[in-house]
Amino acid sequence: MMLRNPFTKALWDARRAILGWGMGIGYVAVMYTAFYPSISKPAFASALQNYPEGLKKAFNIQDMTSPAGYLGSYVFGLLVPVLLAVFMIIFGSRAIAGDEEAGTLDLVLAHPVSRPRLLLSRLAGLATAVLFACAVVYLLLLAIAGPTKTSAVGAGHLAAMTVQLALFGMLFGALTLGVGAATGRRSAAVGAGVVVVVFGYFGNNLAPQVHGLGWVQRLSPFYWYLAGKPLVNGLDLAGCAVLLAVAVVLAAAGLVRFRRRDLAV
Amino acid sequence: MADLAIHTEQLTKMYGKRRGLAGLDLSVDTGEVYGFLGPNGAGKTTTIRILLDLIRPTSGRVELLGGDPRRDGVALRRRIGYLPGDFIVDGKQTVTELLTYLGNLRGGVPRERVTTLAGRLDLDLSAKIRSLSKGNRQKVGVVQAFMHQPELLILDEPTSGLDPLLQQTFLDMVREARTAGQTVFMSSHVMSEVQQTADRVGIVREGVLVAVERVEDLRERGVRRVEIHFEDPVTVEEFAGLPGVSDVTLTADVLRCRLDGRADPLVKAAAKHTVIGLLSEEPDLEELFVTYYRGAPDDAA
Numbered sequence A: 001m002m003l004r005n006p007f008t009k010a011l012w013d014a015r016r017a018i019l020g021w022g023m024g025i026g027y028v029a030v031m032y033t034a035f036y037p038s039i040s041k042p043a044f045a046s047a048l049q050n051y052p053e054g055l056k057k058a059f060n061i062q063d064m065t066s067p068a069g070y071l072g073s074y075v076f077g078l079l080v081p082v083l084l085a086v087f088m089i090i091f092g093s094r095a096i097a098g099d100e101e102a103g104t105l106d107l108v109l110a111h112p113v114s115r116p117r118l119l120l121s122r123l124a125g126l127a128t129a130v131l132f133a134c135a136v137v138y139l140l141l142l143a144i145a146g147p148t149k150t151s152a153v154g155a156g157h158l159a160a161m162t163v164q165l166a167l168f169g170m171l172f173g174a175l176t177l178g179v180g181a182a183t184g185r186r187s188a189a190v191g192a193g194v195v196v197v198v199f200g201y202f203g204n205n206l207a208p209q210v211h212g213l214g215w216v217q218r219l220s221p222f223y224w225y226l227a228g229k230p231l232v233n234g235l236d237l238a239g240c241a242v243l244l245a246v247a248v249v250l251a252a253a254g255l256v257r258f259r260r261r262d263l264a265v
Numbered sequence B: 001m002a003d004l005a006i007h008t009e010q011l012t013k014m015y016g017k018r019r020g021l022a023g024l025d026l027s028v029d030t031g032e033v034y035g036f037l038g039p040n041g042a043g044k045t046t047t048i049r050i051l052l053d054l055i056r057p058t059s060g061r062v063e064l065l066g067g068d069p070r071r072d073g074v075a076l077r078r079r080i081g082y083l084p085g086d087f088i089v090d091g092k093q094t095v096t097e098l099l100t101y102l103g104n105l106r107g108g109v110p111r112e113r114v115t116t117l118a119g120r121l122d123l124d125l126s127a128k129i130r131s132l133s134k135g136n137r138q139k140v141g142v143v144q145a146f147m148h149q150p151e152l153l154i155l156d157e158p159t160s161g162l163d164p165l166l167q168q169t170f171l172d173m174v175r176e177a178r179t180a181g182q183t184v185f186m187s188s189h190v191m192s193e194v195q196q197t198a199d200r201v202g203i204v205r206e207g208v209l210v211a212v213e214r215v216e217d218l219r220e221r222g223v224r225r226v227e228i229h230f231e232d233p234v235t236v237e238e239f240a241g242l243p244g245v246s247d248v249t250l251t252a253d254v255l256r257c258r259l260d261g262r263a264d265p266l267v268k269a270a271a272k273h274t275v276i277g278l279l280s281e282e283p284d285l286e287e288l289f290v291t292y293y294r295g296a297p298d299d300a301a
Helices: A006-013 A015-034 A042-049 A053-058 A067-102 A105-109 A115-143 A155-183 A186-205 A214-219 A221-225 A237-260 B044-051 B073-077 B095-105 B111-121 B134-146 B164-179 B191-195 B215-221 B264-270 B285-293
Strands: B004-015 B018-029 B033-037 B059-064 B080-083 B152-156 B183-188 B200-205 B208-214 B223-230 B245-251 B254-260 B275-280
Touching: A006 A015, A006 A115, A015 A067, A015 A115, A067 A105, A067 A115, A067 A155, A067 A186, A105 A115, A115 A155, A115 A237, A155 A186, A155 A221, A155 A237, A186 A214, A186 A221, A214 A221, A221 A237, B004 B044, B004 B183, B018 B044, B018 B059, B018 B183, B033 B164, B033 B191, B044 B059, B044 B152, B044 B183, B073 B080, B080 B134, B095 B111, B095 B134, B111 B134, B111 B164, B134 B152, B134 B164, B164 B183, B183 B191, B191 B200, B191 B215, B191 B285, B200 B215, B200 B285, B208 B215, B215 B285, B223 B264, B254 B264
Parallel strands: B018 B208, B033 B183, B033 B200, B080 B152, B152 B183
Antiparallel strands: B004 B018, B004 B059, B200 B208, B223 B254, B223 B275, B245 B254
16 A cells, blocks of 8 residues: 555655656657667768867767667667756755645654654655666666667666666755755755756766866766766766765754754744 | 643744743643634644644653653654545545545544445535635545544644534544544634533633633533513512622513522522523633733623
8 A cells, every 4th residue: 555654755756757857758768778879880980080079079979870879879878867956956946845834744754753764765766766767768768779779888887877867856855855854845846956967967077177176076966977988888886976975965964953853834 | 642642742832932831730631622712822822733743842851642742753643534624635536535535544443434424514525625625625624533543643734724514523523532432632712612512721922821611610600691581570679689690681570680699599490480581691610710811810700
């Protein structure tokens, strides 16, 4: 029964959003992957060769000829992670701050439910949503690997990329959940998420091109998400560890404040 | 203090510079029905939200069912039923879905208990919350507060939105709860809501408890209108001078007056004649409370 506890209830209430976003992100991943056979033609590759290096770096498009390079640039380089981040920003900011602003949080916390338990339940709900979306992306790309001539990447390296994608998404879930739990304000949570996506993206892709700003790249979640080129080299443990650790710290910091503060009426 | 369900000492709550509570001393006995009265903004909801650990006091002590709402919150809230002043829940679910979920948070509530309560309040369990009127939503709130038969019921303006018939049903439920040994703490800004069931009332004004009274005592002190039908004509003079009696009017053999306080002198005076009928209205306690509200408790009352 889905009405058993705050975790299953959150999943049940968000079932349509989870399904919709998961399928939507999967659809985008499939559409972009399907272009690979036409882009990998020699004529197209040589056209890209003439693009300025800075532009290619800015849009994460460098190695277009191999399937791993293409997937890393077009599929996992921009749209899929940004869509997942947007999904998590919406979902994570709703989880506590949204309920509090709507006025529905009071009643649940007036029941025998502790604040840590509620926050962890909501965090688990976010994790489930991320895992679902990533599983959809993984399974769909695996299924179309043959027809799209991308099977050279291999199931293992695709899985590694998806794991890093999941941790990347989780970071935004933990960020917006944490800020929302700490402040009780949905706008603050959404704002924090959007700032990190935008600055994270440009920090990762533009900062290295500015002399002396290379270190900025390491502040970006995108850097750690793409760290070690998982499609080429498999799972990057350092990247995973950084993403996971930051997510845990953000959620924990939100919890510390959430436990102490007054709930808004 | 084991016989106290709720106990606070010098409880204060500041919202920034705004006063919520300014040293509230509250004692609610186990097993009693306690009416917590005060005008809007006096601190009733603030007190209740502190008891449930939704907000934290600035200073002072709180004891709830022998525990600390902050430290033992989860264990304590298991033993409490709470009806918020604004019962807000997600509108997309049905009443049954919501009540099942809330029951599960409490470790499960027998289904027939929910259907019985819903039946008494004439509440449609299959309706979507969104489609319910304010009154019907309030019924859902009442059911979820009562359904697990908690030791302590904390009800914030429970009858708001209920029609008079349902208010009576609700008051019956409060009486049954007391009979079953449950403690009921209910807030209101009108006396008439609590005077029918409460054993005691506490009056809060500007964040402080200004008076605690037994409702029985108030009744004794309250002003009531009395009408006495005599068999033979009587004179105004016989009654006009009696203690507590005022506004005496006489039409043929019917005497009407206002009675302030004990009825004894009036009854003894009337007993000198043959009394055919005696009508005494429920005292209007509202009047007493308005004096407290205004901040100058009238000792003559």
